[in-house]
Amino acid sequence: MFGLTALELARIQFGFTVSFHIVFPAITIGLASYLVVLEGLWLLKKDEVYRDLYRFWSAIFAVNFAMGVVSGLVMAYEFGTNWSFFSAFAGPITGPLLAYEVLTAFFLEAGFLGVALFGWNKVGPGLHFFATTMVALGTLISATWILASNSWMQTPSGFEIVDGRVVPVDWLKVIFNPSFPYRLAHMTIAAFLSTALFVGAAGAWHLLRGNDNPRVRKMYSMAMWMVLIAAPIQIVVGDGHGLNTLEHQPAKIAAMEGHWRNEPGAGVPLILFGIPDMEKEETRYAVEIPRLGSLILTHRLNGQFKGLSEFDARDRPNSLVLFWSFRIMVGLGMLMLLLGVVGLALRSKRRLFSQRLFLRFATVMGPSGLIALLAGWYTTEIGRQPWVVYGVMRTEDAVSNHSALALSATLVVFVVVYFTVFGLGISYMLKLVGKGPTEGQHHDGPPGGKTMRPARPLSAAPDDVDPIPG
Incomplete structure (x- = not known):
């Protein structure tokens, strides 16, 4: 069926x-x-x-x-x-x-x-x-x-x-x-961020509707402080998690980056947008920033990492899914950082509770933490494929005979x-x-x-x- x-x-x-x-x-x-x-x-x-x-x-x-x-x-x-x-x-x-x-x-x-x-x-x-x-x-x-x-x-x-x-x-x-400390920290901070965005959206929603009282203000203010603190920490933890993944699951990283093959002596570009094609082994319509992929993943301008074409076809995760689920997570993370920074600027000008455009932004961002969390979870789990226990047991050998x-x-x-x-x-x-x-x-x-x-x-x-x- x-x-x-x-x-x-x-x-x-x-x-x-x-x-x-x-x-x-x-x-x-x-x-x-x-x-x-x-x-x-x-x-x-x-x-x-x-x-x-x-x-x-x-x-x-x-x-x-x-x-x-x-x-x-x-x-x-x-x-x-x-x-x-x-x-x-x-x-x-x-x-x-x-x-x-x-x-x-x-x-x-x-x-x-x-x-x-x-x-x-x-x-x-x-x-x-x-x-x-x-x-x-x-x-x-x-x-x-x-x-x-x-x-x-x-x-x-x-x-x-x-x-x-x-x-x-x-x-x-x-x-x-090897991956446990990074994944525990990443997931826990994601939970705190998701909750802060949820609480902040609730406070912003009430303020937009005129329900302005000390309780609404307090929960909204606390949430904006949490977003400001947690978002940059999450970015640092995510960087460490990425380096760990590159070491232990390089095929996942190659699929996330839409990177297919190395060019000797050249740094790896960061592909901002594109459409990975698993059959043709290329990322079509790629919009690239030269060497930035190397800098992010190896912390060196000329650093190299394996392209997806270097792995056996049976061991490759779905690059199209991972490429976009990863970018949804990262893109929302950048918006969270923006929310925290702009909130700090408005707080300094005593406009945090009255700037209606920002209140709408905070309200719209309410579910963003959970969406980013799901996108990150899909990246992690689909990126492990075709293994259910990485390198030890394939998913096709794990399923029941239904x-x-x-x-x-x-x-x-x-x-x-x-x-x-x-x-x-x-x-x-x-x-x-x-x-x-x-x-x-x-x-x-x-x-x-x-x-x-x-x-x-x-x-x-x-x-x-x-x-x-x-």
């Missing part, structure tokens, strides 16, 4: 589900740390603005957290149903790493989430802040284990193959594999269910954002702390949500 093979459909299905899922943990990581900052500032300054913002964003965090848990469960099953040969081959490493995530991060989050969401009237301020911090720490630990597992698939180390299965021989090398018809049917079901369920969830979350923070923001119950509501995460979100005003 659809003219696709079972392997292609299995990849599309997993790519579709992970694309939905990755959005929610990214916002969860960012919002959890943001809540720690808000509560810490409230305890330090005793300014109720910070507490009201905490209560406002904790409701949105609760909805987002619930959707992240639900969407993540599906992928765990997909490893067994669609990628059973991969699970059998790499399970001795990926299985324990994912189990460690559950035993540490998930239990930590589950243990303290209830206190953070519903404990304002039930525990002291110090214990409540501790609970919030533990939830945030849990999200970061979760990212650590997930990135350790995925990074091992990118740059496998610390293992041997015994009887057709990988066997860990050095867990420190397995976990701290028919194309079965995978087509389940893919259609996934698309319908995901857009329905998570579409409603995202719509509800945006309605919460549309209400905006107010003085004496919704909290976990009446002064006595007694409530008949079940203490599930979604209980932290209010029921009386009106449509977003036009």
Whole structure:
């Protein structure tokens, strides 16, 4: 069905589900740390603005957290149903790493989430802040284990193959594999940036509509500071990540750059735009800057790196996809840097909250962090192809023996269910954002702390949500 093979459909299905899922943990990581900052500032300054913002964003965090848990469960099953040969081959490493995530991060989050969401009237301020911090720490630990597992698939180390299965021989090398530090830092900063842009867009949106109060101003201002700080750091981390990728996955770099062959003695140009052609082994309509590719990737004007034509045709990732997904990520990153710098200039002129063109820019940039994150994830995962464990196991050897018809049917079901369920969830979350923070923001119950509501995460979100005003 659809003219696709079972392997292609299995990849599309997993790519579709992970694309939905990755959005929610990214916002969860960012919002959890943001809540720690808000509560810490409230305890330090005793300014109720910070507490009201905490209560406002904790409701949105609760909805987002619930959707992240639900969407993540599906992928765990997909490893067994669609990628059973991969699970059998790499399970001795990926299985324990994912189990460690559950035993540490998930239990930590589950243990303290209830206190953070519903404990304002039930525990002291110090214990409540501790609970919030533990939830945030849990999200970061979760990212650590997930990135350790995925990074091992990118740059496998610390293992041997015994009887057709990988066997860990050095867990420190397995976990701290060559790409792990770069990918963990890159993903974590991406989560912070995505959240800052989301929060900043919410503040700008309210300011544009005249909802100008100290809470809106504070969250908008904090978000712009975060964008200004995180965007340049992300660029530096991304440069290090690129150098690491060039060392360990040179075919991915060649495909990202649309670079096919070396010219002896000449530096490699940076191709700004073009259309890579996998069959003709060239990038058509290329717009180039001489030697800049060498300078960026080798830090030398005459530096060389392998072109895609130097790799066996079976080992080449799809250059057309990688070329443009990488440029979407980098282009949005440059816009984020511009947003932070212009915001700083307007702040110095006391126009940060009143310059309407910039407020529109900040609003439009709201989803840019998540789009860049997805583009970067596609670059990483598609760039690993045709390997599921780079240089060790090919993707075609990892897929289960399902028919194309079965995978087509389940893919259609996934698309319908995901857009329905998570579409409603995202719509509800945006309605919460549309209400905006107010003085004496919704909290976990009446002064006595007694409530008949079940203490599930979604209980932290209010029921009386009106449509977003036009």
